[in-house]
Structures are given as C-alpha cells and as structure tokens.
C-alpha cells in the first residue's frame with residue numbers, strides 16, 4: 456500500500472522527540488505538512504531540522520498541552536502557515552509519579568490528568584473550531600497498553616490512559632462522520648519517557664515480549680500513518696495495540 460498524505464496538514468503534540476517526532480517524520484515522508492508542538496523551542500528546532508528535505512513541510516510552535524489557550528493559539532498558527540488542518544495527533548504525555556496508587560499526592564494526580572487526559576478534549580475542540588472536519592478530518596490519540604490492565608507502580612498514569620481509550624470511543628461517536636477518531640496503545644517503547652523502566656533491564660524485558668525486543672518509535676509511527684490516512688477511511692473509534700505481542704500473555708507487561 457502506497458500511503459500518501461499530500462495536501463494534508465497535521466498538528467502533532469509532543470513532537471520534539473520520541474514517538475511524536477517519529478510520527479511527524481512518517482507524515483512528512485508521505486507528503487503531509489506538519490506543525491510540531493512541545494514546550495521547548497530548542498528541542499523543536501532540532502527536530503524540525505531532522506525533517507528537512509522530506510516531501511512535506513515541517514514547522515514548529517511552542518505549546519503546553521495542559522493549557523487550552525495554547526491549543527487555540529497553535530491552531531491559529533497552523534491556519535496562518537498552512538491554511539487548514541486535517542489531522543491532529545494527541546501524543547504528548549507524562550508520568551510524574553511511580554509508586555502505589557494510595558500514596559500519590561494531589562498535585563501529581565492533577566498534572567497527570569491535565570496532560571494525558573483533559574488535553575485530548577481541549578486540543579480536539581480547538582482543532583474542530585479551526586475546521587478539522589471541513590475536509591474529512593482525523594484525530595489520533597496515543598494511549599498505552601497500561602490503559603488496558605493493572606500494573607505495579609504506574610497505576611495513576613495507566614488510569615489516565617484508560618480514560619484516553621474511552622475518550623477515543625466517545626469522541627468518535629460525537630464527531631462522526633466528519634472526523635474519524637482512533638488511537639494507538641503502545642507497549643514499552645525505547646524513549647526518554649520510559650527510560651527508567653527499560654534502561655537497566657532491556658534484555659530481561661525483551662525476553663518477556665513475544666517479539667523478543669522492545670518497541671522503537673517508528674513501530675508506532677508506521678501504524679499511526681495508516682490510521683490518519685484516507686486508507687483507514689472506514690475505521691473510527693478503534694484502539695490499535697502495538698506492543699510486540701505483550702498483551703497476548705496473561706501476565707501482561709509494561710507500556
């Protein structure tokens with residue numbers, strides 16, 4: 456299948472590195488234009504530099520996904536630079552707390568909900584106001600296999616990812632037929648966010664995964680490219696698990 460995104464414009468949050476940057480790269484390679492968003496200009500300029508020379512154009516905008524005003528401003532910038540918006544990838548996420556659920560403090564609870572969960576609604580709303588549905592739009596939410604099952608240590612993060620899975624279905628109902636809303640639930644991917652989990656235990660963790668390796672950002676980006684493209688025009692409200700087979704086992708795994 457030759458997937459093209461020529462003529463499409465995407466906003467990707469959390470795109471200065473990791474899974475978000477890999478998704479931005481796949482979109483640019485397919486001819487789509489991308490506005491990369493994260494909190495820090497330095498990381499964004501570096502990221503956009505790696506996309507130079509691809510088929511689509513890449514640009515960046517500083518934005519905090521927890522701030523609804525930043526969502527609105529980002530969409531305005533997207534319209535100024537590219538004229539329209541067709542694809543929103545809600546990718547930015549955080550995990551500020553590791554430990555038993557009952558010991559988490561209120562501030563970190565609230566921050567995790569704000570970044571991982573509420574942002575999905577704020578950014579999708581801002582994209583809709585900017586005309587996401589006008590030409591047949593697509594939203595992709597990055598959840599986690601942690602949203603599908605309990606795991607020690609990251610229970611609150613996982614609860615917000617379970618919410619992302621539910622929000623994906625809810626939004627798909629509310630925004631159809633103009634806009635498709637899907638998600639990806641990754642297993643453990645070698646990025647900064649998950650470094651504390653995989654860095655010293657990679658070989659041991661890999662042995663527990665049916666495909667015998669951890670994920671890399673491009674494993675997620677390849678699936679993302681398909682879901683945001685017109686090739687997936689009859690797919691909405693779905694959560695694609697991309698985890699090397701981790702969740703096929705009764706013991707589950709980290710993601």
Ligand SMILES: NC(=O)c1ccc[n+]([C@@H]2O[C@H](COP(=O)([O-])OP(=O)(O)OC[C@H]3O[C@@H](n4cnc5c(N)ncnc54)[C@H](OP(=O)(O)O)[C@@H]3O)[C@@H](O)[C@H]2O)c1
Pocket residue numbers: 468469470471472473474475492493494495496498518519520521546547548549570597598599600640641642643644645646647648649710
């Ligand atoms: N890695 C895994 O194993 C794994 C597994 C399952 C799900 N996921 C999910 O995949 C998504 C991407 O994670 P990743 O592993 O690629 O993480 P990462 O490599 O740490 O990248 C995170 C990106 O998000 C940006 N970011 C962080 N907080 C932000 C905020 N408040 N507003 C805007 N941008 C923000 C960061 O840039 P700045 O610092 O410049 O803001 C960076 O570009 C997350 O939703 C994560 O929960 C990851």
